[in-house]
Amino acid sequence: GDDVVAVVEALGLGEVVLIGHSMGGDVVVEAALRLPDQVVGLVWADVYTRLEEPQPREEVERFLTPLREDFGTATRQLVRRMFPPGADAELVDRVADGMSASPPEIAIEVADHAISNDRHIRARLGQLTVPVVAINSGRLPTDTESLGRYGVSAVTMPEAGHFPMMEDPDTFNRLLAEAIEGFKGQSGRAGGGGSAVGGDGELARGREAAGRLAWADAYTALSLADRSSSLAGEDLELLATAAYLLGHMEDCL
Numbered sequence: 001g002d003d004v005v006a007v008v009e010a011l012g013l014g015e016v017v018l019i020g021h022s023m024g025g026d027v028v029v030e031a032a033l034r035l036p037d038q039v040v041g042l043v044w045a046d047v048y049t050r051l052e053e054p055q056p057r058e059e060v061e062r063f064l065t066p067l068r069e070d071f072g073t074a075t076r077q078l079v080r081r082m083f084p085p086g087a088d089a090e091l092v093d094r095v096a097d098g099m100s101a102s103p104p105e106i107a108i109e110v111a112d113h114a115i116s117n118d119r120h121i122r123a124r125l126g127q128l129t130v131p132v133v134a135i136n137s138g139r140l141p142t143d144t145e146s147l148g149r150y151g152v153s154a155v156t157m158p159e160a161g162h163f164p165m166m167e168d169p170d171t172f173n174r175l176l177a178e179a180i181e182g183f184k185g186q187s188g189r190a191g192g193g194g195s196a197v198g199g200d201g202e203l204a205r206g207r208e209a210a211g212r213l214a215w216a217d218a219y220t221a222l223s224l225a226d227r228s229s230s231l232a233g234e235d236l237e238l239l240a241t242a243a244y245l246l247g248h249m250e251d252c253l
Helices: 002-010 024-034 057-069 071-082 089-100 104-116 118-127 144-148 169-183 200-211 215-228 233-246
Strands: 016-021 039-045 132-137 152-157
Touching: 002 024, 016 024, 016 169, 024 039, 024 118, 039 169, 057 071, 057 104, 071 089, 071 104, 132 169, 144 152, 144 215, 152 169, 152 215, 200 215, 200 233, 215 233
Parallel strands: 016 039, 039 132, 132 152
Antiparallel strands: none
16 A cells, blocks of 8 residues: 555645555555545445455465466466356456566565455455445356445446456546545545544435345445434334345344
8 A cells, every 4th residue: 555655745735535456456455545635435346246255275275276386377277267158258358468577576475365355355344434335247146245344335237247446447437436426525434443434425325225125235335324324214214124124233233
Protein backbone atom coordinates (compact mmCIF):
# COMPACT_ATOMS: atom_id res chain seq x y z
CA GLY A 1 0.00 0.00 0.00
CA ASP A 2 2.93 2.37 0.51
CA ASP A 3 3.47 2.77 -3.25
CA VAL A 4 -0.17 3.74 -3.77
CA VAL A 5 0.06 6.24 -0.92
CA ALA A 6 3.23 7.70 -2.45
CA VAL A 7 1.50 8.23 -5.83
CA VAL A 8 -1.56 9.88 -4.25
CA GLU A 9 0.65 12.20 -2.24
CA ALA A 10 3.05 12.96 -5.11
CA LEU A 11 0.15 13.95 -7.37
CA GLY A 12 -1.42 16.05 -4.64
CA LEU A 13 -4.78 14.31 -5.04
CA GLY A 14 -7.79 15.11 -2.92
CA GLU A 15 -10.57 12.54 -2.53
CA VAL A 16 -9.83 9.29 -4.38
CA VAL A 17 -11.42 5.95 -5.17
CA LEU A 18 -8.92 3.09 -5.19
CA ILE A 19 -9.42 0.11 -7.51
CA GLY A 20 -7.58 -3.16 -7.05
CA HIS A 21 -7.60 -6.21 -9.31
CA SER A 22 -6.80 -9.69 -7.98
CA MET A 23 -3.82 -9.36 -5.61
CA GLY A 24 -4.25 -5.59 -5.84
CA GLY A 25 -7.37 -5.86 -3.71
CA ASP A 26 -5.29 -6.31 -0.57
CA VAL A 27 -3.03 -3.45 -1.64
CA VAL A 28 -5.84 -0.89 -1.89
CA VAL A 29 -7.17 -1.91 1.53
CA GLU A 30 -3.77 -1.19 3.06
CA ALA A 31 -3.54 2.10 1.15
CA ALA A 32 -7.00 3.16 2.32
CA LEU A 33 -6.02 2.59 5.94
CA ARG A 34 -3.04 4.89 5.39
CA LEU A 35 -5.16 7.55 3.68
CA PRO A 36 -8.26 7.75 5.89
CA ASP A 37 -9.04 11.37 4.98
CA GLN A 38 -8.76 10.95 1.22
CA VAL A 39 -10.11 7.55 0.20
CA VAL A 40 -13.90 7.63 -0.24
CA GLY A 41 -14.38 4.09 -1.51
CA LEU A 42 -12.70 0.91 -2.73
CA VAL A 43 -13.54 -1.26 -5.73
CA TRP A 44 -12.28 -4.83 -5.97
CA ALA A 45 -12.05 -6.43 -9.40
CA ASP A 46 -12.31 -10.22 -8.96
CA VAL A 47 -10.45 -10.32 -5.66
CA TYR A 48 -12.33 -12.39 -3.06
CA THR A 49 -15.43 -14.47 -3.77
CA ARG A 50 -15.85 -15.30 -0.09
CA LEU A 51 -14.36 -14.32 3.25
CA GLU A 52 -14.27 -17.37 5.45
CA GLU A 53 -11.56 -19.51 7.03
CA PRO A 54 -8.18 -19.24 5.24
CA GLN A 55 -6.90 -22.04 3.06
CA PRO A 56 -4.86 -24.69 4.90
CA ARG A 57 -1.13 -24.36 4.32
CA GLU A 58 -1.01 -27.66 2.46
CA GLU A 59 -3.44 -26.30 -0.15
CA VAL A 60 -1.33 -23.19 -0.59
CA GLU A 61 1.76 -25.35 -1.10
CA ARG A 62 -0.10 -27.51 -3.61
CA PHE A 63 -0.82 -24.36 -5.64
CA LEU A 64 2.74 -23.02 -5.39
CA THR A 65 4.66 -26.23 -6.12
CA PRO A 66 4.15 -26.22 -9.93
CA LEU A 67 5.22 -22.56 -10.03
CA ARG A 68 8.43 -23.40 -8.21
CA GLU A 69 9.16 -26.35 -10.51
CA ASP A 70 8.53 -24.63 -13.87
CA PHE A 71 7.33 -21.08 -13.43
CA GLY A 72 6.82 -20.23 -17.10
CA THR A 73 4.78 -23.30 -18.02
CA ALA A 74 2.76 -23.33 -14.80
CA THR A 75 1.93 -19.64 -15.10
CA ARG A 76 0.73 -20.00 -18.68
CA GLN A 77 -1.49 -22.93 -17.70
CA LEU A 78 -2.83 -20.99 -14.72
CA VAL A 79 -3.66 -17.94 -16.81
CA ARG A 80 -5.53 -20.00 -19.40
CA ARG A 81 -7.67 -21.53 -16.65
CA MET A 82 -8.60 -18.03 -15.51
CA PHE A 83 -10.34 -17.24 -18.79
CA PRO A 84 -13.73 -18.71 -19.79
CA PRO A 85 -14.06 -21.00 -22.81
CA GLY A 86 -14.16 -19.03 -26.02
CA ALA A 87 -12.20 -16.08 -24.64
CA ASP A 88 -10.29 -13.92 -27.11
CA ALA A 89 -7.17 -15.95 -27.93
CA GLU A 90 -5.02 -12.87 -28.53
CA LEU A 91 -5.95 -11.46 -25.13
CA VAL A 92 -5.27 -14.78 -23.40
CA ASP A 93 -1.83 -15.01 -25.03
CA ARG A 94 -1.00 -11.42 -24.15
CA VAL A 95 -1.84 -11.89 -20.48
CA ALA A 96 -0.08 -15.26 -20.34
CA ASP A 97 3.05 -13.80 -21.94
CA GLY A 98 3.13 -10.90 -19.54
CA MET A 99 2.58 -12.89 -16.36
CA SER A 100 4.97 -15.70 -17.28
CA ALA A 101 7.71 -13.11 -17.90
CA SER A 102 7.62 -11.96 -14.26
CA PRO A 103 10.68 -12.70 -12.09
CA PRO A 104 9.77 -16.09 -10.56
CA GLU A 105 11.22 -15.44 -7.11
CA ILE A 106 9.20 -12.23 -6.74
CA ALA A 107 6.01 -13.56 -8.32
CA ILE A 108 5.95 -16.71 -6.17
CA GLU A 109 6.53 -14.75 -2.97
CA VAL A 110 3.76 -12.31 -3.86
CA ALA A 111 1.39 -15.17 -4.75
CA ASP A 112 2.14 -16.91 -1.47
CA HIS A 113 1.38 -13.73 0.48
CA ALA A 114 -1.82 -13.04 -1.45
CA ILE A 115 -3.21 -16.55 -1.01
CA SER A 116 -2.26 -16.64 2.66
CA ASN A 117 -3.66 -13.18 3.39
CA ASP A 118 -7.18 -14.53 3.93
CA ARG A 119 -6.40 -14.76 7.64
CA HIS A 120 -5.53 -11.04 7.83
CA ILE A 121 -7.82 -9.29 5.36
CA ARG A 122 -10.97 -9.73 7.44
CA ALA A 123 -9.44 -7.82 10.34
CA ARG A 124 -8.20 -5.11 8.01
CA LEU A 125 -11.65 -4.72 6.49
CA GLY A 126 -13.02 -4.23 9.97
CA GLN A 127 -10.76 -1.20 10.37
CA LEU A 128 -12.03 0.51 7.22
CA THR A 129 -14.53 3.34 7.38
CA VAL A 130 -15.28 3.51 3.65
CA PRO A 131 -17.46 1.47 1.28
CA VAL A 132 -16.07 -1.55 -0.57
CA VAL A 133 -17.70 -2.85 -3.77
CA ALA A 134 -16.57 -6.10 -5.37
CA ILE A 135 -17.04 -6.58 -9.12
CA ASN A 136 -16.58 -10.33 -9.48
CA SER A 137 -16.40 -12.64 -12.45
CA GLY A 138 -18.49 -15.74 -12.97
CA ARG A 139 -15.42 -17.96 -12.76
CA LEU A 140 -16.28 -18.97 -9.18
CA PRO A 141 -19.53 -18.52 -7.23
CA THR A 142 -19.63 -15.33 -5.17
CA ASP A 143 -20.76 -15.75 -1.57
CA THR A 144 -22.49 -12.39 -1.13
CA GLU A 145 -23.49 -13.22 2.43
CA SER A 146 -19.90 -13.95 3.43
CA LEU A 147 -18.60 -10.75 1.82
CA GLY A 148 -21.45 -8.75 3.28
CA ARG A 149 -20.51 -9.74 6.82
CA TYR A 150 -17.30 -7.76 6.31
CA GLY A 151 -18.91 -4.76 4.65
CA VAL A 152 -18.27 -5.73 1.03
CA SER A 153 -21.12 -5.29 -1.47
CA ALA A 154 -20.77 -7.54 -4.52
CA VAL A 155 -21.96 -7.51 -8.12
CA THR A 156 -21.03 -10.12 -10.72
CA MET A 157 -20.19 -10.37 -14.40
CA PRO A 158 -21.32 -13.97 -15.04
CA GLU A 159 -19.75 -14.32 -18.49
CA ALA A 160 -16.35 -12.92 -17.56
CA GLY A 161 -13.22 -14.59 -16.25
CA HIS A 162 -10.53 -13.27 -13.93
CA PHE A 163 -9.79 -10.23 -16.11
CA PRO A 164 -13.27 -8.67 -16.48
CA MET A 165 -11.97 -5.16 -17.24
CA MET A 166 -10.10 -6.56 -20.25
CA GLU A 167 -12.63 -9.16 -21.38
CA ASP A 168 -15.71 -6.94 -21.28
CA PRO A 169 -14.60 -3.35 -20.63
CA ASP A 170 -17.99 -1.82 -21.42
CA THR A 171 -19.81 -3.82 -18.74
CA PHE A 172 -16.98 -3.45 -16.27
CA ASN A 173 -16.78 0.32 -16.75
CA ARG A 174 -20.55 0.64 -16.32
CA LEU A 175 -20.45 -1.27 -13.02
CA LEU A 176 -17.41 0.73 -11.94
CA ALA A 177 -19.20 4.00 -12.69
CA GLU A 178 -22.22 2.83 -10.69
CA ALA A 179 -20.01 1.95 -7.75
CA ILE A 180 -18.29 5.33 -7.82
CA GLU A 181 -21.63 7.11 -8.13
CA GLY A 182 -22.78 5.17 -5.07
CA PHE A 183 -19.84 6.51 -3.08
CA LYS A 184 -20.89 10.11 -3.73
CA GLY A 185 -22.79 11.75 -0.93
CA GLN A 186 -22.13 8.98 1.57
CA SER A 187 -20.78 10.08 4.89
CA GLY A 188 -18.35 7.16 4.66
CA ARG A 189 -16.68 8.14 7.92
CA ALA A 190 -18.32 5.88 10.44
CA GLY A 191 -15.37 5.90 12.82
CA GLY A 192 -14.50 3.28 15.35
CA GLY A 193 -13.91 0.49 12.83
CA GLY A 194 -16.22 -1.36 10.48
CA SER A 195 -17.00 -0.46 6.90
CA ALA A 196 -19.52 2.30 6.41
CA VAL A 197 -21.06 1.12 3.18
CA GLY A 198 -24.84 1.54 3.04
CA GLY A 199 -26.60 4.67 1.81
CA ASP A 200 -29.73 5.04 -0.26
CA GLY A 201 -28.45 2.65 -2.93
CA GLU A 202 -28.00 -0.23 -0.49
CA LEU A 203 -31.35 0.51 1.16
CA ALA A 204 -33.11 0.38 -2.19
CA ARG A 205 -31.32 -2.87 -3.07
CA GLY A 206 -32.26 -4.35 0.29
CA ARG A 207 -35.93 -3.50 -0.11
CA GLU A 208 -35.95 -4.89 -3.65
CA ALA A 209 -34.27 -8.13 -2.57
CA ALA A 210 -36.70 -8.59 0.31
CA GLY A 211 -39.59 -8.04 -2.10
CA ARG A 212 -38.45 -11.04 -4.16
CA LEU A 213 -37.65 -13.05 -1.01
CA ALA A 214 -33.91 -13.08 -1.74
CA TRP A 215 -33.11 -12.92 1.95
CA ALA A 216 -29.33 -13.34 1.72
CA ASP A 217 -29.09 -10.36 -0.64
CA ALA A 218 -31.56 -8.40 1.49
CA TYR A 219 -29.55 -9.08 4.65
CA THR A 220 -26.29 -7.95 3.03
CA ALA A 221 -27.70 -4.73 1.56
CA LEU A 222 -29.79 -3.74 4.59
CA SER A 223 -26.89 -4.44 6.95
CA LEU A 224 -24.69 -2.11 4.91
CA ALA A 225 -27.42 0.54 4.81
CA ASP A 226 -27.81 0.26 8.59
CA ARG A 227 -24.09 0.92 9.06
CA SER A 228 -24.39 4.16 7.11
CA SER A 229 -27.54 5.37 8.87
CA SER A 230 -29.49 3.39 11.48
CA LEU A 231 -32.59 1.79 10.02
CA ALA A 232 -36.02 2.19 11.57
CA GLY A 233 -39.61 1.07 11.08
CA GLU A 234 -40.32 -1.33 8.23
CA ASP A 235 -36.72 -1.37 7.03
CA LEU A 236 -35.49 -2.48 10.43
CA GLU A 237 -38.18 -5.18 10.47
CA LEU A 238 -36.99 -6.41 7.07
CA LEU A 239 -33.42 -6.61 8.35
CA ALA A 240 -34.56 -8.52 11.43
CA THR A 241 -36.58 -10.92 9.27
CA ALA A 242 -33.63 -11.57 7.00
CA ALA A 243 -31.34 -12.09 10.00
CA TYR A 244 -33.78 -14.52 11.59
CA LEU A 245 -34.23 -16.57 8.41
CA LEU A 246 -30.45 -16.76 7.85
CA GLY A 247 -29.61 -17.50 11.47
CA HIS A 248 -27.85 -14.17 12.10
CA MET A 249 -29.98 -12.76 14.88
CA GLU A 250 -26.95 -12.50 17.16
CA ASP A 251 -25.39 -10.06 14.69
CA CYS A 252 -28.33 -7.71 15.03
CA LEU A 253 -28.47 -7.64 18.83
